[in-house]
Amino acid sequence: MSQFRAKKLDLGAYVNIRNIRDHTKRKVFMANEPERQALRYIIRNTTFPQRVRAQAQLQLSGMHCYTRFTQIKNRCVMGGKGRGIFSDFRLGRYQFRLNALEGNLPGVKKASW
Amino acid sequence: MATVPARSRIVELMKLQSSIFRTTHNPSGLRIGTAILASRLKGSSVASYYPPRIGTTKQLRALYPDWAVIDDKEEDWVESLNIAKSRGKGAPKKKRTAAESKKFQKRR
Secondary structure, rough: OOOOOOOOOOEEOOOHHHHHHHHHHHHHHHHHHHHHHHHHHHHHOOOOOOHHHHHHHHHHHHOOOOOHHHHHHOOOOOOOOOOOEEEOOOEEHHHHHHHHHHHHHHOOOOOOO | OOOOOHHHHHHHHHHHHHHHOOOOOOOOOOOHHHHHHHHOOOHHHHHHHOOOOOOOOHHHHHHHOOOOOHHHHHHHHHHHHHHHOOOOOOOOOOOOOOOOOOOHHHOO
């Protein structure tokens, strides 16, 4: 859904289309989060009339899939991998190993006992 | 032996508690979506996952207009363009009118 994508590249670090896409999804999610939460509130509040709640349900399900949090996936910032990501470091397992051995990650040290 | 306080007293206490801590007073336990209203927005932290693109030549030029920021890639590109132009291999001139355009001329 390139209509959401930034016209100019606004991503530092590793760039590939999946990372750009995920970044776009994150920005769209941020822009639409208040609206989603408001609709969710109307849906969950049982004191509102049933008609209003049903309309809110329709509106929420009609929103673009990019506004949904479940679309967002943590990807490796340095290698673009989608699996095996340490979310604390935003790195894939191999990039994590390389950087940790190089000493780029403060406080991380190879275990040995 | 301590006696169990009346329900009305407990409700009163809950009301006071919610007024102090600014929470919703809902003694009957209705489903009114309080949790959604109280939850924090996580969008900004989610959106800042990838580092922003900083330190580009354009940004540097905008920040320091008095300084000449040299971009090696751009210089190489301009140089190759100039060489191509000097050899007569540059881009063709832009056609401004339909009459100039080759597309509408009759082929022989």
